Amino acid sequence: MQFDSFSAFLDMGGYGFFVWLSYGSAFLLFAILLWSSLSGHKHTKQQIIKKLNRDEKLRQRAQQSSAGVEP
Amino acid sequence: MWKWLHPYANPETSYHLVGKLIPWFAVVSGALLTIGLFWGLLFAPPDYQQGDSFRIFYLHVPAASLSMGIYLGMAIAAFCGLVWQLRLAGAAVAAMAPVGAVFTAIALISGAAWGKPMWGTWWIWDARLTSELILLFLYLGVMALNSAFDDKIAAGKSAGILALVGVINLPIIKYSVEWWNTLHQGATVSKLGKPSMTLDMFYPFVFCFLGFAFLSAVIICIRFQSQILQHNVTRPWVKKLVTVEENKHAV
Numbered sequence: 180m181q182f183d184s185f186s187a188f189l190d191m192g193g194y195g196f197f198v199w200l201s202y203g204s205a206f207l208l209f210a211i212l213l214w215s216s217l218s219g220h221k222h223t224k225q226q227i228i229k230k231l232n233r234d235e236k237l238r239q240r241a242q243q244s245s246a247g248v249e250p
Numbered sequence: 251m252w253k254w255l256h257p258y259a260n261p262e263t264s265y266h267l268v269g270k271l272i273p274w275f276a277v278v279s280g281a282l283l284t285i286g287l288f289w290g291l292l293f294a295p296p297d298y299q300q301g302d303s304f305r306i307f308y309l310h311v312p313a314a315s316l317s318m319g320i321y322l323g324m325a326i327a328a329f330c331g332l333v334w335q336l337r338l339a340g341a342a343v344a345a346m347a348p349v350g351a352v353f354t355a356i357a358l359i360s361g362a363a364w365g366k367p368m369w370g371t372w373w374i375w376d377a378r379l380t381s382e383l384i385l386l387f388l389y390l391g392v393m394a395l396n397s398a399f400d401d402k403i404a405a406g407k408s409a410g411i412l413a414l415v416g417v418i419n420l421p422i423i424k425y426s427v428e429w430w431n432t433l434h435q436g437a438t439v440s441k442l443g444k445p446s447m448t449l450d451m452f453y454p455f456v457f458c459f460l461g462f463a464f465l466s467a468v469i470i471c472i473r474f475q476s477q478i479l480q481h482n483v484t485r486p487w488v489k490k491l492v493t494v495e496e497n498k499h500a501v
Contacts, residue, residue, distance in 0.1 A: 180292055180293060181292060181293060181294070181296060192301040193302075194303035194367055197303055197306065197366060198305055200359075201360035201363040202309055202360075204359045205313070205360060208355060209352070209356075209465070212349065212352045212469055213468075216472045216473050217472060223479050224496075227489075228493070231492070231493070
């Protein structure tokens with residue numbers, strides 16, 4: 180262990196601001212990237228389900244009108 | 251080898267293979283980064299000139315090398331996509347670009363935060379820094395081209411061409427510290443032979459580097475899966491997959 184106390188660890192020998200600025204911004208960017216990737220994947224699946232439901236409705240309506248039955 | 255590789259060109263097989271890899275990569279990345287960052291931030295000895303500010307090294311160097319590594323991977327995928335018309339390669343390019351852009355941004359930000367106390371300036375128009383900034387713009391260009399077309403094939407082609415042309419920037423970044431007079435120091439760990447640092451500083455770096463590499467793999471895999479789905483919306487296996495997953499969550 181290179182540091183005597185937690186405050187010495189945060190201080191980083193006087194360079195605390197610069198060290199934690201770089202690690203903090205990296206953590207933030209990774210968090211945003213991971214979150215957007217996961218929510219983007221979910222969003223993609225939801226869009227496909229929406230499209231499937233829309234296609235299904237169109238197909239049913241086409242069948243009904245070709246059978247001559249009014250809904 | 252082609253016979254062995256061929257099934258992986260099938261989007262459905264790739265989707266499920268990648269899905270199986272994601273949790274393993276995530277666990278390995280978490281473990282390596284925990285060990286590497288604790289070791290690097292708490293136990294590695296301070297640098298004799300730079301003191302504790304050198305601990306930015308454990309973030310800056312992996313981010314910078316991976317920003318170039320991911321670009322190389324992306325360019326290889328773009329090449330395969332353009333030459334052999336592999337649809338999956340286009341999906342891989344689109345998946346890698348945002349991840350590479352984030353690694354480049356982190357390399358630039360951590361470099362600025364390291365440059366301020368050591369060089370006295372956040373930014374300087376120096377060969378290494380400028381070429382790394384161009385790398386960021388190349389990534390952003392590939393992302394923009396990928397989203398500029400409704401047609402996924404046209405988007406993949408134009409983004410692939412930009413990615414391939416941009417490869418010229420990689421040797422420029424790598425050798426910028428040797429070709430030009432620059433503030434940026436020369437290579438420390440990526441030299442053939444022995445790294446020029448003591449081993450108790452070097453080992454935590456190896457953990458951090460591999461940890462960040464696996465982290466990038468996790469995010470690329472997630473984005474690759476989304477891309478595969480978007481490329482294959484009309485396929486029966488995609489329909490089946492999303493309906494099964496929707497029913498699972500609805501119950």
